[in-house]
Amino acid sequence: METITSEEMAVLDINCEYFGLSRLQLMENAGRGLAEEIIKRFKPCKVVIFAGLGNNGGDAFVCARFLRNFDVEVFLLGRSKDIKTEIAKRNFDILKKAGYKITEIRDKIPEFEADIVIDGMLGTGVRGKLRGIYAKSVEVINESKAFKIAVDVPTGLNPDTGEFELCVKADLTVTFHKPKPGLLKAKDVVGELVVKDIGIPKSFENLAGVGDVKKVYKRFESGHKGVHGRIAVIGGIGYTGAVALTSLACYYAGADLVTTLVPKDIKNVVASFSPNLIVRELDLCDLSSLNELMKKYHVAVLGMGVERNDEFTDFVEEFLKLENVKKVVLDASAITKDIPEGVECIMTPHAGEFRKVFGEPTIENVMKVAKETNSVILLKGREDVITDGERVRFNRTGNAGMTVGGTGDVLAGVAGAFFALNDAFWSASASAFVNGLAGDICFEEKGYNFTAVDLLEKIPIAIKRCLEFV
Ligand SMILES: NC(=O)C1=CN([C@@H]2O[C@H](COP(=O)(O)OP(=O)(O)OC[C@H]3O[C@@H](n4cnc5c(N)ncnc54)[C@H](OP(=O)(O)O)[C@@H]3O)[C@@H](O)[C@H]2O)[C@@H](O)CC1
Ligand SMILES: Nc1ncnc2c1ncn2[C@@H]1O[C@H](COP(=O)(O)OP(=O)(O)O)[C@@H](O)[C@H]1O
Numbered sequence: 103m104e105t106i107t108s109e110e111m112a113v114l115d116i117n118c119e120y121f122g123l124s125r126l127q128l129m130e131n132a133g134r135g136l137a138e139e140i141i142k143r144f145k146p147c148k149v150v151i152f153a154g155l156g157n158n159g160g161d162a163f164v165c166a167r168f169l170r171n172f173d174v175e176v177f178l179l180g181r182s183k184d185i186k187t188e189i190a191k192r193n194f195d196i197l198k199k200a201g202y203k204i205t206e207i208r209d210k211i212p213e214f215e216a217d218i219v220i221d222g223m224l225g226t227g228v229r230g231k232l233r234g235i236y237a238k239s240v241e242v243i244n245e246s247k248a249f250k251i252a253v254d255v256p257t258g259l260n261p262d263t264g265e266f267e268l269c270v271k272a273d274l275t276v277t278f279h280k281p282k283p284g285l286l287k288a289k290d291v292v293g294e295l296v297v298k299d300i301g302i303p304k305s306f307e308n309l310a311g312v313g314d315v316k317k318v319y320k321r322f323e324s325g326h327k328g329v330h331g332r333i334a335v336i337g338g339i340g341y342t343g344a345v346a347l348t349s350l351a352c353y354y355a356g357a358d359l360v361t362t363l364v365p366k367d368i369k370n371v372v373a374s375f376s377p378n379l380i381v382r383e384l385d386l387c388d389l390s391s392l393n394e395l396m397k398k399y400h401v402a403v404l405g406m407g408v409e410r411n412d413e414f415t416d417f418v419e420e421f422l423k424l425e426n427v428k429k430v431v432l433d434a435s436a437i438t439k440d441i442p443e444g445v446e447c448i449m450t451p452h453a454g455e456f457r458k459v460f461g462e463p464t465i466e467n468v469m470k471v472a473k474e475t476n477s478v479i480l481l482k483g484r485e486d487v488i489t490d491g492e493r494v495r496f497n498r499t500g501n502a503g504m505t506v507g508g509t510g511d512v513l514a515g516v517a518g519a520f521f522a523l524n525d526a527f528w529s530a531s532a533s534a535f536v537n538g539l540a541g542d543i544c545f546e547e548k549g550y551n552f553t554a555v556d557l558l559e560k561i562p563i564a565i566k567r568c569l570e571f572v
């Protein structure tokens with residue numbers, strides 16, 4: 103049975119909202135689906151709902167409305183004013199106005215008789231050990247003779263690993279959209295497992311969205327310089343602008359320090375583009391000092407502004423073998439079949455570059471190559487394809503103005519910055535989304551005729567828009 107982790111579900115949740123399918127609709131569908139399963143199994147009887155303060159509780163509040171002829175009572179684990187989310191609060195208030203019997207529980211759980219207990223306390227939002235009243239409630243529920251139904255996940259179960267200390271021993275677990283992996287590993291506390299569809303279009307699971315960016319973007323309050331990423335950009339053999347675009351894009355996507363390595367003869371030209379640039383001489387033969395340098399860098403981004411030539415191809419092959427090279431973004435002339443074991447790699451070819459090295463850029467072939475090279479491939483185009491050989495994501499941000507030269511250099515820099523603090527797959531997906539969104543912001547202001555420098559300058563705004571989306 104196909105599963106979805108709680109982290110992937112959280113990304114999907116936000117992306118649904120972004121694509122117009124609100125979380126309120128998802129909650130309504132979840133609660134109704136839960137009620138359907140109860141009505142299928144039981145005649146009207148006494149139901150006690152133990153509700154948490156998050157959306158797991160929210161689902162249970164919706165469910166209460168559909169248990170029309172049942173005698174439903176709600177135990178809220180906390181104060182109603184502490185309910186975490188607007189949609190859960192909204193569904194709570196409806197029950198309040200409708201006159202449902204609701205008891206706010208501080209530390210003592212009232213005696214109760216029930217035929218059914220619904221566990222709407224914690225779902226995929228559970229973190230660590232169960233706090234006070236939650237632990238007590240689990241014990242009381244497990245001691246009761248009622249039929250126990252868990253909403254989405256039995257409270258106390260780690261939805262991804264299936265581990266638990268104290269957990270509701272459910273007779274039935276009604277989960278939503280797809281089971282979380284942990285549910286398949288804990289039969290004795292999950293009981294019968296039913297998966298309810300909540301109306302999420304299948305394609306949404308593979309569509310890059312705001313949720314991807316919120317997942318990868320990190321800012322540490324107490325950060326020392328460099329903690330947000332130290333990137334080495336290597337290229338500029340033949341062209342001077344590309345490496346500058348990539349390097350500045352790293353900064354605009356959150357990196358702290360970027361060093362740009364270019365041949366001696368263009369060092370000053372590149373440095374003159376911006377005071378932000380730290381430009382050093384690239385000596386393709388001096389691999390040992392490059393290895394030293396890479397000790398201090400999270401990611402190396404290679405290949406931009408390089409006319410394909412054998413010397414550089416050989417250099418890339420040797421560079422990838424260096425002991426301190428752990429994460430690389432390979433663009434343009436650096437794209438290669440041979441990625442050594444232990445190097446995490448994002449390759450960012452457009453169709454032409456892919457075809458030259460790997461053959462036809464069909465989805466199947468791109469997945470096959472990603473698998474064979476043990477890398478993530480971000481195949482750029484009107485619709486970007488991101489794959490690690492198993493998973494595939496598509497990115498639809500961007501517009502025809504993006505075909506202007508240099509937009510791929512910007513993308514490589516954004517990918518490098520995200521890669522410093524994340525894995526290759528999500529870094530590639532989020533960077534494709536941000537790059538295209540920045541292009542859409544340019545289009546809003548200028549129409550199609552913007553340049554890669556315009557795109558560069560919109561990267562921070564695109565990221566800000568994503569982070570502000572709730
Ligand atoms: N697409 C979807 O994803 C859909 C999801 N849906 C539903 O949303 C559920 C996820 O909701 P959620 O994110 O609000 O988290 P949830 O599990 O309700 O926890 C809430 C709060 O509990 C708290 N808390 C945490 N750990 C704790 C502990 N150990 N002991 C005590 N308290 C603890 C913690 O509070 P805090 O740490 O912030 O104080 C947290 O904020 C999901 O399971 C599904 O039912 C549906 O609507 C359908 C669509
Ligand atoms: N027609 C298009 N519509 C939308 N986005 C595009 C289009 N063409 C390219 N892009 C985007 O422009 C960026 C660079 O792609 P591309 O132009 O292929 O790279 P390069 O600049 O390296 O040639 C990528 O983010 C890609 O998604």
Ligand SMILES: [K+]
Nearest residue numbers: 221224253255
């Ligand atoms: K639950």
